C-alpha cells in the first residue's frame with residue numbers, strides 16, 4: 001500500500017517528454033460544445049448532460065475531450081466535453097480480499113455510463129517496462145498496464161506503471177465478467193488516458209472490476225499464468241498477463 005498519490009499520469013523513466021506538451025489545436029466554440037459545432041467532437045458526442053458516456057460499448061472511436069487550447073476554457077466548469085480530466089466524482093473504497101489482495105469498491109450507487117476513475121501512474125518506455133517486469137517475482141501483483149492502439153497502420157504502445165505513483169485505480173482487480181469498461185481518452189496531449197466507465201448500474205459496496213484484456217497466444221496454448229479468482233461463471237481461468 002506504499003505509493004505516492006497522483007491524480008494523473010506523470011512522466012517516468014524513458015518517457016518522451018514532448019508527448020506531454022499541450023499540442024492539439026482547440027475548438028473555437030462560442031457557445032456549448034456539441035457534435036454539430038465542436039471540432040473536438042468530430043467523432044461524435046461523448047457524454048450526455050449527466051456526464052455519462054454515450055459511445056456504444058465496444059466502440060473503438062477515440063474519445064477526445066476539450067482542453068487548454070479550446071475557447072471553452074473560459075467555461076471549463078460547465079463544458080460538457082470535460083469529464084475524465086475533472087477526475088473522480090464518486091466515493092471509492094479500497095478493501096482487502098483474502099485471495100486477491102486489495103480491491104476497490106463503490107461507496108455509493110453509480111449509474112451506467114458514469115466515469116469512475118482513470119488508471120494513473122508513471123508513463124515509462126517499453127525497455128523500462130520489460131526491465132521492471134523482469135525484476136518482479138511471479139507472485140507479485142502486476143501494476144504495469146499497456147494501452148495498445150492502432151494508428152495509421154502502426155501499433156502504438158503506452159506503458160503505465162502504478163506501482164510507486166498511482167491513484168486508487170491501482171487497486172482494481174480483473175474480472176471475466178466486469179462492471180467497468182476501459183476507454184482510451186485524450187485531451188491535451190498525445191499521451192492517452194485509460195478511463196474506466198461503469199458498464200451497468202453499480203450498487204454501493206460492489207467490487208469494481210474490469211477485464212484486463214485478451215489472453216495472449218502463448219497463454220492460450222500453454223494455459224499457464226496466474227489463476228484468475230474472479231469467480232465468474234464464464235471465467236477464463238487465468239489472468240491476462242501479456243505486457244505487449
Ligand SMILES: C[S@@+](CC[C@H](N)C(=O)[O-])C[C@H]1O[C@@H](n2cnc3c(N)ncnc32)[C@H](O)[C@@H]1O
Pocket residue numbers: 099100101102103139140141142143170171172173174175226227228229230239
Ligand atoms: C493492478 S493490481 C490489482 C490490485 C491488487 N489486488 C492489490 O492488492 O494491490 C493487479 C494484481 O492483482 C491481482 N489480481 C487482480 N485480479 C485478479 C483476479 N481476478 N484473480 C487473481 N488475482 C487477481 C494479481 O496479482 C494482479 O497482478
